[in-house]
Ligand SMILES: NC(=O)C1=CN([C@@H]2O[C@H](COP(=O)(O)OP(=O)(O)OC[C@H]3O[C@@H](n4cnc5c(N)ncnc54)[C@H](OP(=O)(O)O)[C@@H]3O)[C@@H](O)[C@H]2O)C=CC1
């Protein structure tokens with residue numbers, strides 16, 4: 001099955017190449033960029049001798065003729081326009097950006113630029129693979145979840161859906177490595193400013209807040225606005241979200257773990273850690289896993305939920321390929337059996 005990638009020279013694009021190069025069913029037919037005609041190893045020397053494809057210009061007609069799926073690994077604001085250019089063509093689209101995830105009015109408020117075409121946003125299926133399998137299988141257009149929302153939602157879903165927590169007081173403390181900000185140069189992700197530093201950013205203004213709330217409210221209409229705080233970690237890959245929620249009854253850690261284990265029993269990429277153990281970001285690096293640890297504090301009645309993912313894998317390209325697998329009727333784990341890179 002032929003697939004194409006747009007935005008190949010970015011980090012999400014590079015991660016798609018790493019996964020798709022050895023995928024058992026997908027063949028990388030073409031890679032696209034605003035920098036046409038250069039071999040990809042010119043941008044990414046680690047691909048020298050592995051991949052000699054040249055970057056091609058972005059021609060939606062040509063891409064739709066030769067491929068069955070196109071991945072848009074492009075910035076918000078650009079992806080929406082590209083999705084529109086593919087609309088009506090016979091090709092499935094998976095967008096990694098935030099353009100198709102939330103309604104236009106909220107998009108304008110949080111992303112602060114022009115929203116994508118409203119009918120496309122309505123048509124797009126939110127691709128949280130573990131929870132939207134049926135809709136993804138039937139979809140033509142996927143809005144791949146954000147990196148922070150993936151980690152947050154996977155780790156809150158069981159307790160929110162089962163109504164085990166006070167819906168008014170969810171606090172999510174989130175941290176990301178610098179590759180989450182993409183490949184463009186910026187002062188805050190430069191070595192001298194990020195290394196040996198820990199910075200909080202976009203306090204109460206992060207664009208993933210409405211995306212997380214929207215999904216939590218779909219699962220449980222009583223959920224109220226959350227506190228969501230993001231930090232920049234001096235590491236390359238990885239996200240940790242630590243959520244604090246008030247339990248409505250006295251539950252033990254082992255009761256909560258039992259719930260998580262039964263909910264995610266059949267999901268190959270979710271690993272629930274045993275009691276009193278918590279995952280660290282390195283334990284999922286380079287893999288499509290989301291690892292979750294929980295602890296119910298009998299003194300405060302609060303539950304602490306810790307979740308880690310690799311932002312470029314489960315938080316972006318890995319989940320995008322998982323969704324492509326589901327859309328194509330393949331095993332959702334096809335081509336995604338990466339063991340985490342450790343140490
Ligand atoms: N990094 C991460 O961890 C995650 C990223 N995402 C989302 O995935 C998308 C890609 O992210 P990431 O790879 O990190 O971003 P990068 O900034 O690393 O790369 C984005 C790529 O988009 C291409 N691009 C830029 N402007 C245009 C344009 N006008 N037309 C066509 N292509 C353009 C560029 O490629 P070229 O110059 O070759 O044209 C660039 O390399 C973003 O929407 C991001 O929000 C989502 C989850 C996690």
Ligand SMILES: CC(=O)N[C@@H](CCC(=O)OP(=O)(O)O)C(=O)O
Nearest residue numbers: 076097098146176177180181207
């Ligand atoms: C570390 C870092 O800066 N991360 C980025 C993730 C952005 C992203 O993935 O953009 P979408 O909104 O298109 O999902 C951020 O916090 O804004």
